Amino acid sequence: MDIKELEDLGLKSIGQVFHNLSYDELHKHELANHEVEATNQGATAVDTGIFTGRSPMDKYFVERDPSNKYIAWGDVNKPVSQDIFEELYEVACEQLSNKDLYVTDVFCGSSPASKRSVRFVSEIAWQSHFVKNMFIRPTSAELEVFKSDFTVLNACKTVNDKWKEHGLNSEVFVMFDVERNIAIIGGTYYGGEMKKGIFSMMNYWLPLEGKLSMHCSANVGKDGDTALFFGLSGTGKTTLSTDPNRALIGDDEHGWDNHGVFNFEGGCYAKVINLDPKSEPEIYSAIKKDALLENVVTNDDGEVDYDDGSKTENTRVSYPIEHIPNHKQDLMAGHPKNIIFLTADAFGVLPPVSKLTREQAMYYFLSGYTAKVAGTERGITEPVATFSACFGEAFLPLHPTVYAKLLGEKIDKHGVNVYLVNTGWTGGKYGTGKRMSIKDTRECINSILDGSINNCEFETTEVFGLNIPKTLGEIKPSVLNPKNAWKDTEEFNKTRNTLANMFVENFHKYQTEDSEFDYSAAGPKIK
Numbered sequence: 001m002d003i004k005e006l007e008d009l010g011l012k013s014i015g016q017v018f019h020n021l022s023y024d025e026l027h028k029h030e031l032a033n034h035e036v037e038a039t040n041q042g043a044t045a046v047d048t049g050i051f052t053g054r055s056p057m058d059k060y061f062v063e064r065d066p067s068n069k070y071i072a073w074g075d076v077n078k079p080v081s082q083d084i085f086e087e088l089y090e091v092a093c094e095q096l097s098n099k100d101l102y103v104t105d106v107f108c109g110s111s112p113a114s115k116r117s118v119r120f121v122s123e124i125a126w127q128s129h130f131v132k133n134m135f136i137r138p139t140s141a142e143l144e145v146f147k148s149d150f151t152v153l154n155a156c157k158t159v160n161d162k163w164k165e166h167g168l169n170s171e172v173f174v175m176f177d178v179e180r181n182i183a184i185i186g187g188t189y190y191g192g193e194m195k196k197g198i199f200s201m202m203n204y205w206l207p208l209e210g211k212l213s214m215h216c217s218a219n220v221g222k223d224g225d226t227a228l229f230f231g232l233s234g235t236g237k238t239t240l241s242t243d244p245n246r247a248l249i250g251d252d253e254h255g256w257d258n259h260g261v262f263n264f265e266g267g268c269y270a271k272v273i274n275l276d277p278k279s280e281p282e283i284y285s286a287i288k289k290d291a292l293l294e295n296v297v298t299n300d301d302g303e304v305d306y307d308d309g310s311k312t313e314n315t316r317v318s319y320p321i322e323h324i325p326n327h328k329q330d331l332m333a334g335h336p337k338n339i340i341f342l343t344a345d346a347f348g349v350l351p352p353v354s355k356l357t358r359e360q361a362m363y364y365f366l367s368g369y370t371a372k373v374a375g376t377e378r379g380i381t382e383p384v385a386t387f388s389a390c391f392g393e394a395f396l397p398l399h400p401t402v403y404a405k406l407l408g409e410k411i412d413k414h415g416v417n418v419y420l421v422n423t424g425w426t427g428g429k430y431g432t433g434k435r436m437s438i439k440d441t442r443e444c445i446n447s448i449l450d451g452s453i454n455n456c457e458f459e460t461t462e463v464f465g466l467n468i469p470k471t472l473g474e475i476k477p478s479v480l481n482p483k484n485a486w487k488d489t490e491e492f493n494k495t496r497n498t499l500a501n502m503f504v505e506n507f508h509k510y511q512t513e514d515s516e517f518d519y520s521a522a523g524p525k526i527k
């Protein structure tokens with residue numbers, strides 16, 4: 001590559017540039033740099049350092065007045081001044097100067113009309129490997145004429161010493177300048193910052209072109225019927241879209257334009273905590289040469305103990321989508337027939353499957369509900385509700401209603417069916433009940449995708465007013481209606497009302513005067 005391209009960014013005395021290395025070359029570098037360990041499944045394993053997850057509180061967008069007026073400033077889209085950005089840009093450049101660098105050129109977006117070219121600069125080989133796995137790998141012809149639309153300088157080995165003086169959250173910084181098309185990262189090695197960072201940029205660019213961007217997985221059946229699975233982290237996007245009977249389009253980030261659905265990425269990022277090859281055989285088999293495991297525990301023979309969460313519960317593997325044999329080669333498909341909102345309700349209140357009305361679809365999309373299980377301290381078992389608009393508020397630079405409006409229009413135009421599927425707890429909240437089995441969840445999903453759910457007789461739940469099938473295949477009828485799944489009805493009613501109140505409370509923000517997004521009537525009603 002022309003070294004001037006890096007010098008123009010402000011990098012000085014650049015050492016060797018390892019530009020678009022092959023997997024085998026990267027592998028050699030990772031081993032020579034002592035970054036990774038080999039495992040007996042052929043994949044390499046890396047420890048990502050202090051951070052084993054993203055740092056959302058350290059993410060910022062450069063504020064300019066009166067430009068970038070579209071950004072919905074707030075807790076998830078925090079502003080940083082041009083001056084501070086400039087200062088940290090220099091810190092990042094200094095860190096990456098006088099170094100050998102890994103430069104990786106990739107695409108984000110499989111649709112030619114929407115794709116962006118992204119260049120990542122880093123001093124760590126595994127980070128180059130990670131972005132190569134996760135983004136779309138250009139052909140050698142495409143690399144010859146590659147011009148980046150956006151550049152990420154990953155200076156993770158440096159930190160912001162002056163964060164207090166700057167009035168920032170911590171010494172970690174993940175900052176985006178949507179005008180200059182550049183991002184800088186410091187203080188965290190975690191690869192997810194690069195993946196979800198560019199996703200945030202897609203969520204900025206696409207809606208401004210009238211295209212919807214979505215935090216969802218997607219797959220397509222033999223008849224060409226596309227399905228989308230929206231959901232926050234841990235709700236099952238990756239697990240459930242990886243289905244041997246349906247071609248995988250992608251497991252996490254998609255766009256939807258006038259032609260249909262397209263993946264942003266070229267790889268998957270699966271959780272491997274307690275990975276069971278029997279219930280997730282495709283993901284287990286994807287862990288082979290070129291896959292990159294993160295923060296797993298291995299023994300001396302290179303055997304991975306997937307049940308060991310001692311480094312983090314967020315153990316992961318990234319792999320190119322080709323590792324899933326049944327994937328859609330062009331990473332695109334037609335307009336969806338079915339949309340599934342996944343939620344992992346740790347309160348054990350929401351039914352395993354509900355068919356949503358048009359209004360309920362908008363209500364649950366804007367609510368973006370899931371629940372996490374509370375900390376790892378012993379004895380603390382109270383679930384924690386999370387409401388993250390559009391099932392991905394942390395990645396949305398624009399106001400949630402921008403995405404909701406686009407989704408609503410597309411649902412109407414293409415007559416899409418929308419369902420809510422609870423992959424979380426049943427028969428009691430976290431601590432007393434148990435998690436839905438992947439088998440039962442798949443049965444719910446299969447009945448949606450093959451249309452057989454339409455032959456079911458439905459009933460409507462109290463308070464939430466959700467339409468649920470009375471019987472469905474081999475799933476116990478008592479499980480289909482959570483009220484019957486709980487031993488103690490009083491306890492169920494109490495927990496349901498608590499959750500209902502949280503929904504109502506959260507939705508107040510859309511109930512401003514003459515708001516076209518006041519779908520509160522479609523939400524729960526406490527008697």
Ligand SMILES: Nc1ncnc2c1ncn2[C@@H]1O[C@H](COP(=O)(O)OP(=O)(O)O)[C@@H](O)[C@H]1O
Nearest residue numbers: 233234235236237238239271423436437438441
């Ligand atoms: N009923 C279920 N449906 C989906 N996933 C489940 C279920 N029960 C347990 N799991 C586990 O929950 C996790 C879901 O995570 P994942 O599919 O990575 O979610 P996402 O991609 O939405 O972040 C996986 O580790 C999976 O094994």
Ligand SMILES: C=C(OP(=O)(O)O)C(=O)O
Nearest residue numbers: 054192196232233234269
């Ligand atoms: C990769 C991520 O997404 P998910 O947990 O939804 O798979 C992430 O949030 O960093």
Ligand SMILES: [Mn+2]
Nearest residue numbers: 237238252269
């Ligand atoms: Mn996922």
